[in-house]
Amino acid sequence: MPLRSRRRVAPLVLAAAAIALASSACSSETADDAGVQSSPSPSVETETPTPEPTPAPTEESSGACATGDLSFTVTEESQAGGYYLVTATAKPGVTCTLAGRTIEAGFGSNVSGDVMPSEQAEGEPITMTGSTKAYAGVNPHSGPQDGGVQFEEIIVSAGEGDMDPVSLKLPSTAEVDQPIGTNWHTDATKAVPYSS
Template identity: 85%
Template structure:
């Protein structure tokens, strides 16, 4: 009986083809995967600056002090002539811009010339209330250049005024008229001009 030879070529060829296709598919997938891969984009960094801390530095702005005594340089002075009480000079003081100070309610520090005899003496018995000088506040003091009983005197055209006793920077004010000076007297500083009339005792 003749021998039958089994043909195994087709299966072998088929198996080889399948293996080739599998290998090709893996290579294609690997290549496609590599091409499709994209590097992740870096995330955007968000920075927040810290909120400023409240300042603890002490303030350097100047502050006004109403307790300080007025110096002559803190004030502006004017003088006018009045007819009441036999005639006297009314001195008006105001604070310079930005100034706040205290003017004692005592007799005006004033005089005529350099002689002690020309110094203004008190016409009031007691000291008044201190005056806070600031803004539009005005202080008034009256000066009678001649309170003596006798006639005559020394003539002056200016009066010397300072804000307080011991002030070494007085100002000279031109008088509205020539003053005949003999035993001059003056009032305390007042905020009411009607109270600044120097009556002789």
């Protein structure tokens, strides 16, 4: 190629390179501007969990029944030679456990008037609440001999060691000699104190 032609090409090459550089700079600025103008990514909002509603309190057992937790009544029955049937119910709002042991009862303050077991084994505990009833039978006279001491009341407590017993008026005067009693049962027919 002649020298004259080379001189003409060189300015054209330089001009093309300058245009290319200018274009590159513009596109770089546009990209930077686009980065600046782009809205930041939205922040993630964490929702505060709604607290679970607190369940309503349920009536729970307060443990072993105390005498004050229960109401007692006594009736006279003719089966097995005659005995007294003691019925226990929980007072309103009370839930407690009555041991399936021999009724804690006695006539007077003398040890000889304490009711002894007529059953060999302890029964199932009874949850006393609402309309649940527990029954225990007491035979005031299981001794072989005639006679005894007469009483008009029986003293009952919910368990051994309870220092707040109640005194129940008997339907008739009891002649007491070696009294025996059953465990507490939910079935009155099982609360018949048979002498051994």
